[in-house]
Structure formats: C-alpha cells, structure tokens
Amino acid sequence: MSLDYTAAEMMTVTAARALENGTTCFVGIGLPSEAANLARLTHAPDVVLIYESGTLQTQPNVLPLSIGDGELCETALTTVSVPEMFRYWLQGGHVDVGFLGTAQIDRYCNLNTTLIGDYREPKVRLPGGGGAPEIATNAGEVFITVKHSKRTFVEAVDFVTTVGFGRDGTARDGVPHIGRGPTRVITDLCVMKPDPETKELVVVSLHPGVTAEQVQEATGWAIRFAERLETTPEPGAEELEVLRELKARTARHHAGNETGENA
Amino acid sequence: MAEFLSLHDAVARYVEDGATLAMEGFTHLIPFAAGHEIIRQGRRELTLIRMTPDLIFDQMIGAGCARRLIFSWGGNPGVGSLHRLRDAVEKGYPRPLEIFEHSHAAMACAFEAGAAGLPLAVLRGYVGSDLPKVNPQIKFIECPFTGERLAAVPAVRPDVGIVHAQKADRAGNVLVEGIIGVQKEVVLAARHSIVTVEEVVDELQAGPNACVIPGWAIDAITVAEQGAYPSYAHGYYPRDNAFYKAWDEIARDREAFAAWLEEHVYHAGGAA
Numbered sequence: 001m002s003l004d005y006t007a008a009e010m011m012t013v014t015a016a017r018a019l020e021n022g023t024t025c026f027v028g029i030g031l032p033s034e035a036a037n038l039a040r041l042t043h044a045p046d047v048v049l050i051y052e053s054g055t056l057q058t059q060p061n062v063l064p065l066s067i068g069d070g071e072l073c074e075t076a077l078t079t080v081s082v083p084e085m086f087r088y089w090l091q092g093g094h095v096d097v098g099f100l101g102t103a104q105i106d107r108y109c110n111l112n113t114t115l116i117g118d119y120r121e122p123k124v125r126l127p128g129g130g131g132a133p134e135i136a137t138n139a140g141e142v143f144i145t146v147k148h149s150k151r152t153f154v155e156a157v158d159f160v161t162t163v164g165f166g167r168d169g170t171a172r173d174g175v176p177h178i179g180r181g182p183t184r185v186i187t188d189l190c191v192m193k194p195d196p197e198t199k200e201l202v203v204v205s206l207h208p209g210v211t212a213e214q215v216q217e218a219t220g221w222a223i224r225f226a227e228r229l230e231t232t233p234e235p236g237a238e239e240l241e242v243l244r245e246l247k248a249r250t251a252r253h254h255a256g257n258e259t260g261e262n263a
Numbered sequence: 264m265a266e267f268l269s270l271h272d273a274v275a276r277y278v279e280d281g282a283t284l285a286m287e288g289f290t291h292l293i294p295f296a297a298g299h300e301i302i303r304q305g306r307r308e309l310t311l312i313r314m315t316p317d318l319i320f321d322q323m324i325g326a327g328c329a330r331r332l333i334f335s336w337g338g339n340p341g342v343g344s345l346h347r348l349r350d351a352v353e354k355g356y357p358r359p360l361e362i363f364e365h366s367h368a369a370m371a372c373a374f375e376a377g378a379a380g381l382p383l384a385v386l387r388g389y390v391g392s393d394l395p396k397v398n399p400q401i402k403f404i405e406c407p408f409t410g411e412r413l414a415a416v417p418a419v420r421p422d423v424g425i426v427h428a429q430k431a432d433r434a435g436n437v438l439v440e441g442i443i444g445v446q447k448e449v450v451l452a453a454r455h456s457i458v459t460v461e462e463v464v465d466e467l468q469a470g471p472n473a474c475v476i477p478g479w480a481i482d483a484i485t486v487a488e489q490g491a492y493p494s495y496a497h498g499y500y501p502r503d504n505a506f507y508k509a510w511d512e513i514a515r516d517r518e519a520f521a522a523w524l525e526e527h528v529y530h531a532g533g534a535a
Contacts, residue, residue: 066504134369175390
C-alpha cells in the first residue's frame with residue numbers, strides 16, 4: 001500500500017532515517033533541525049541533539065524558529081556558553097554528525113552561504129557561515145539536506161564558506177584531526193554520496209516516482225549516477241504522522257506566541 | 264565598581280563616536296534598549312561587533328551609526344535576510360559598511376581570548392574555507408609543539424561591551440540565566456562595560472555554579488525593563504517571533520524603516 005506524502009516529507013523522513021540511534025548530532029536550523037527531531041521522535045529516541053547556542057542534549061517539543069529559542073534551553077540536559085560549545089564539545093571531538101543546510105552546493109559538497117556574485121560587490125548578500133565552517137571539519141561526518149534545484153546545485157559555488165572536499169576534491173587529504181566530511185546529501189528528489197575515491201557526488205538512490213532526468217534537470221553539472229541505482233524506501237505511516245503532528249504543534253506554538261505577545 | 268546609571272547617562276558616558284562596540288546575546292538577551300539609546304544619541308563611525316548582528320545591528324546600521332561590522336552570521340534568525348545590513352553592504356546605504364567576517368567558532372574564541380587578556384585566539388578552524396581570503400584578520404600559525412597548522416584570529420578587545428541580563432543585586436552583581444552565549448566574555452574583554460537588567464533585587468539567589476558577573480568587573484548597571492525585546496529574557500518574556508517576521512517587511516524598504524525608526528526609537532523614551 002502506498003501512502004500519500006509530499007516531496008518535502010519524503011526528504012525530511014529520508015534525512016531523519018540517516019541519523020542512527022545514539023548518535024551525537026550538531027544540528028543546523030531549518031530542515032536539518034526538522035529531520036533530527038523527527039529521528040528523535042521515531043527510531044532514534046537516544047539521539048543527542050546539540051545546537052550552537054549552547055544547548056546540549058535538547059529535546060524540544062516544538063521546532064525552534066531560531067537557533068537560540070528558549071524551548072531549546074528549557075528542554076536541554078544543560079546549557080553551556082558558546083565558546084565552550086565550539087571549543088570543548090565540537091572541536092574537542094564529541095560530535096558524531098554535523099547536520100547542515102546550504103544555499104549553494106557543488107559536486108564536491110562545498111557549501112556557500114555567504115553571497116552570490118563577487119565578495120566585494122555582491123549581487124546578493126547571504127547570512128554567512130555561522131557555525132558551519134567548523135562543524136563541517138570538526139564533526140565526525142556531515143549530512144546535508146537541501147531542496148534540489150539548479151539554483152542550489154551549481155557547477156561552481158560563488159564562495160566556499162564551508163568546505164566539503166575543496167574545489168578539486170582533495171581539501172581534506174593529509175589534514176590531521178579532520179572529520180570525514182560530507183557522507184550523504186539528501187534532497188527532495190534523491191540521495192547522493194561522494195565517490196570514495198574522487199569525492200564527486202554520485203546519486204545512489206532516487207525517491208519513488210523520480211526519474212534520473214528530473215535529477216539531472218535540477219542539477220547544474222553533469223551528475224553521475226550509481227551503476228546500481230536504488231529506490232529510496234517510502235515514508236512509513238508512523239513517520240508521517242509524527243512529522244505532521246510535530247509541524248502542526250510547532251505552527252500552533254508559534255501562532256500562540258504571536259497572539260499572546262501582541263495582546 | 265558598578266555604578267547604577269540611567270540608560271541615557273551610561274551610553275553618553277561610555278559610547279563615543281568611532282568606538283569599537285560589542286553588544287552580545289546569542290538570540291537571547293539582546294540589548295535592544297541600549298541599541299536604541301545609541302541611535303537616539305546619534306553615535307557615528309562605530310565598529311560594531313556581534314556574532315549574529317540580528318535586528319539590533321540591522322537597526323543601528325540602517326540608522327547610520329556604523330562604519331565597520333565584525334560578525335559571523337548576518338541573517339534574521341528563522342526568517343531570512345537583514346535588509347538594512349544588505350543595503351549597506353550591497354549599495355553603501357545609508358553609508359558604506361566595511362565588513363570583517365568570521366565563523367561562530369572563531370568569534371567565540373576571539374571573545375574568550377579578549378576576556379583572557381591574550382592578543383589572539385587559536386582554533387582548529389577555517390580549513391578549506393574562502394573566508395581567510397577575504398578577511399585579513401584570519402591567519403594561520405604552526406603549533407610550536409606538534410607542527411599542526413591552526414587558525415588564528417585577533418582577540419576581541421572592544422572599547423565598550425554591552426549585554427543585557429535578568430537581574431542585578433544592589434551591589435551591581437549580575438545573574439545571567441538561560442542561553443548565556445558570550446555574555447561574560449564580552450564584559451571581561453571590554454575596556455568599559457554596561458549591563459542592562461530587567462530588575463534589581465535584594466538577593467540574586469544564584470546557585471554556586473551560576474553565571475554571575477561580579478559588580479566590581481562592570482562599569483555601569485542600567486535598569487531596562489523589556490530591554491531585550493523583541494528578543495527574549497529567559498524567565499521574564501518570550502521571543503516575539505511575530506515581530507522578527509514583521510521586521511522583514513519593515514527593513515526591506517528604506518522609507519518604511521525610516522518611519523519605523525522615527526516612531527519606535529526617536530520618539531520613544533525606552534525600549535520599543
């Protein structure tokens with residue numbers, strides 16, 4: 001039996017499934033946070049979620065709008081200072097997975113969240129790196145989740161804010177104390193993994209109903225496909241129910257806040 | 264020794280034109296009331312330092328207070344862009360803004376180094392990033408013991424550091440609770456510090472390991488109720504997410520922003 005679900009739900013559920021129970025995960029805001037919390041509420045109750053605002057082992061009941069929402073602190077095991085978070089917990093080697101989003105990504109998983117155009121004369125100024133540059137190098141490995149489009153999946157990123165494997169795929173070679181880097185990219189169309197040798201992204205799994213042509217059409221370079229291309233398993237009924245309830249609860253919470261404070 | 268001053272007097276005494284000014288609070292406890300007072304007093308040519316510029320620096324940049332910005336993530340959290348910041352960087356409006364851009368890890372380390380009285384911070388950072396190409400404040404050094412290549416950034420030692428906290432006691436000792444960000448580091452790194460608080464109490468009732476900043480390490484304490492609004496003060500009031508969303512439209516348009524500033528900052532005595 002096939003369930004009704006959206007491409008966005010397919011992406012979130014697939015990203016959530018990538019997180020194993022017991023993993024310690026440094027979570028980016030937005031899609032990564034949604035997926036990480038879905039994992040915690042389904043197959044991975046013992047996943048440890050860390051946000052850069054200093055909240056350690058947090059269990060938010062609703063998704064935070066910002067990286068420093070009070071909800072994250074109130075439901076955390078403890079809250080540490082931001083220097084302690086980055087120095088002891090991240091740089092100190094206590095994070096298994098960094099879970100990131102991005103504005104642009106290239107074939108070597110380099111991420112750009114800084115700007116479109118030239119640095120001194122930007123066409124569009126984006127927020128910048130935040131925690132990502134060091135999450136990507138100091139976490140054991142990195143998962144990336146982002147909606148698939150030609151605007152995002154580009155031949156060459158305008159700026160390497162956060163390194164994947166560098167412009168030629170070799171940026172991590174010979175660097176001591178560096179994480180494995182991106183190990184999977186999950187979009188609303190497919191799952192990609194870096195080639196073990198060249199580090200170039202390869203499509204390993206298409207979501208149900210998605211064609212290779214669709215993925216190519218939404219990618220700014222000639223994307224490679226694995227010889228044994230798989231079909232991503234569909235979301236389960238429980239995952240969809242938990243995700244929808246989480247999102248509804250979140251919407252109610254933030255709406256409630258708004259009414260309360262305007263009154 | 265902390266002196267209890269009005270917000271007006273604290274800003275007038277310590278924040279001079281051309282100063283380097285760090286105002287912190289990681290999404291939480293952002294000192295908006297102090298930022299508005301700086302705008303009202305017409306300070307100019309400031310070097311503004313914050314990990315996340317947030318709406319407070321968007322407002323100060325839009326009002327023309329800033330010449331330079333040191334930061335690590337310049338968005339409207341959970342919403343999108345900071346349009347006044349973008350207008351200054353992309354179009355030089357209302358005046359050009361020089362930017363020094365870091366990562367969070369580097370900024371956090373730089374505040375910590377400032378508090379520790381060191382000239383620089385060292386971290387395992389910026390590997391493979393283009394940020395060192397565009398920010399001359401990012402260098403690499405070799406560890407004298409292991410030979411490992413490490414990133415180095417200058418310590419943040421601002422002329423003035425301003426933070427907001429929940430409460431002070433009558434001796435000016437301050438208790439910070441919840442997401443504490445780099446609050447303590449900013450106060451200790453700065454030559455002069457101003458702490459705005461929600462209230463003054465007889466007893467802080469702080470646990471033995473609470474984040475308490477002694478009054479003798481602070482220059483000025485100012486009572487500013489709702490002084491972190493529209494960000495939040497843990498235990499006092501929540502973040503006004505609706506305002507953060509509404510800000511997107513206000514800040515997108517130069518005239519709408521000017522009108523907002525007129526009504527909510529220039530013609531308001533305190534926190535808007």
